[in-house]
Amino acid sequence: MKIQLTEASKRFQYEWIFKNLNLHLQSGDSLAVTGSNGSGKSTLLKCIAGSIPLSSGKITWANEQNEIPSSDWYQKLSISAPYLELPEEFTLSELLDFHFQFKTPIPEISISEMVKTMYLDQHANKPVSQFSSGMKQRVKLSLALFSDCPVVFLDEPTSNLDARGIAWYLELIKNFGLNRILIICSNEPREFEFCTKKIKLEEYK
Numbered sequence: 001m002k003i004q005l006t007e008a009s010k011r012f013q014y015e016w017i018f019k020n021l022n023l024h025l026q027s028g029d030s031l032a033v034t035g036s037n038g039s040g041k042s043t044l045l046k047c048i049a050g051s052i053p054l055s056s057g058k059i060t061w062a063n064e065q066n067e068i069p070s071s072d073w074y075q076k077l078s079i080s081a082p083y084l085e086l087p088e089e090f091t092l093s094e095l096l097d098f099h100f101q102f103k104t105p106i107p108e109i110s111i112s113e114m115v116k117t118m119y120l121d122q123h124a125n126k127p128v129s130q131f132s133s134g135m136k137q138r139v140k141l142s143l144a145l146f147s148d149c150p151v152v153f154l155d156e157p158t159s160n161l162d163a164r165g166i167a168w169y170l171e172l173i174k175n176f177g178l179n180r181i182l183i184i185c186s187n188e189p190r191e192f193e194f195c196t197k198k199i200k201l202e203e204y205k
């Protein structure tokens with residue numbers, strides 16, 4: 001899998017969010033996108049995901065053989081972000097059943113092993129609405145990384161996680177994240193110190 005940004009630029013009205021961004025990513029690459037609040041990290045993710053258009057420039061996704069049309073990018077992509085809510089009326093078991101009707105689970109582990117890996121096996125039949133914020137964050141990250149997608153976006157991955165949760169996140173990335181294209185939006189070095197590439201959005205204004 002390859003993602004190429006060529007002179008990618010985005011503005012809202014008269015405000016440039018980023019300009020002339022060139023980037024080449026392939027499977028195995030992990031990219032940290034850093035920048036202050038409001039610098040445009042989430043906007044860049046949305047452009048790369050194809051959910052909002054660039055103002056100028058080009059983004060292409062390709063597998064080994066062919067370019068992938070932008071209408072199909074979402075099939076290759078899983079996302080964990082603070083602004084994406086879980087359907088909280090489901091129990092965790094129901095949520096996993098629901099989620100994996102749309103995404104293929106990774107072949108390495110079974111659904112019951114996923115629940116154990118989340119340290120939520122005691123809570124599988126509890127509605128997600130009753131989970132703590134840290135438990136919900138572990139569910140969001142797990143859904144993203146346990147989906148068999150070649151591209152994974154993680155926006156502020158350790159928000160709501162305590163020290164044990166952060167160690168759990170780093171282990172999850174090590175075990176399930178590193179053979180994909182991983183893009184992490186963050187200003188917390190501990191969330192992205194393993195990344196092979198880094199961009200600072202303030203440098204693209």
Ligand SMILES: Nc1ncnc2c1ncn2[C@@H]1O[C@H](COP(=O)(O)OP(=O)(O)OP(=O)(O)O)[C@@H](O)[C@H]1O
Pocket residue numbers: 012013017035036037038039040041042043044
């Ligand atoms: N739909 C929109 N219309 C107009 N302006 C927008 C829109 N979406 C975002 N913006 C503006 O784009 C800029 C970048 O916002 P964005 O959410 O991408 O920043 P961010 O780096 O992810 O911020 P944070 O770290 O606070 O999450 C902000 O000035 C924001 O107000």
